[in-house]
Amino acid sequence: MEFKGLVACRAGVGSSLMLKIKVNQVISEHKLPIKIEHGSLDSVAGFNGQFIITLSDVAKELEGKKLPQKIIGINNIMNKEEILTKLNVFLEEVK
């Protein structure tokens, strides 16, 4: 099964784009069964995938909203280890 994740940030033009680049690198390097979409926080409401991945302080805010998706917060966008570890935790949980 393939999973769908949304990379989101407040503006949807900066940090989230960078995070999307890094997340996609991790997904292709490790052949993870995940497809990534991208948008601002406004797109969260209409998103029908399984998880949302964003910067950690935005993640904290989203966690308060009781969304159906799992929220993944990343501290350091450039740290592929951190991204991989957190994606793997998600994949383990949904297995």
Next chain:
Amino acid sequence: MNLTSEELVRLNIEAKDWEDAIRQSADALLQNGKIKASYIDAIIKTVKETGPYIVITKHVALPHARSEAGALESAIGIATLKEPVVFGNKENDPVKYLFCLSAKDSESHINALAELTGLLDRKDFYEFLDHAKDASEVIKYIKNL
């Protein structure tokens, strides 16, 4: 990085705190007609309200706001601080490098941002910035990669 240019580079800024650092790094974009003053206020306001989400990796901030806040042309500024300042981001503080981003729409800056992401992956880029003497040297370095 076709969205940056010598005029958008500010090296060794002396900033007294994070807000001052953002204002000074964004000033290069303001002076060159890339953003309105309201755009800078929007960045500061968002950081105050919701935390330092613009600090994206160790020692690096990407100050930016929504296009509607006053982005006139897509551009990326490059700024370094003489003394790093604390933004309140436990993981990545203190910040020494700021790349102020203006995105006029959601498309025109994507390639430049991808290139910047590549630069931020390079240790030698930071070392270079620490020792760069002037803006023309920085632009030359980026163009020659």
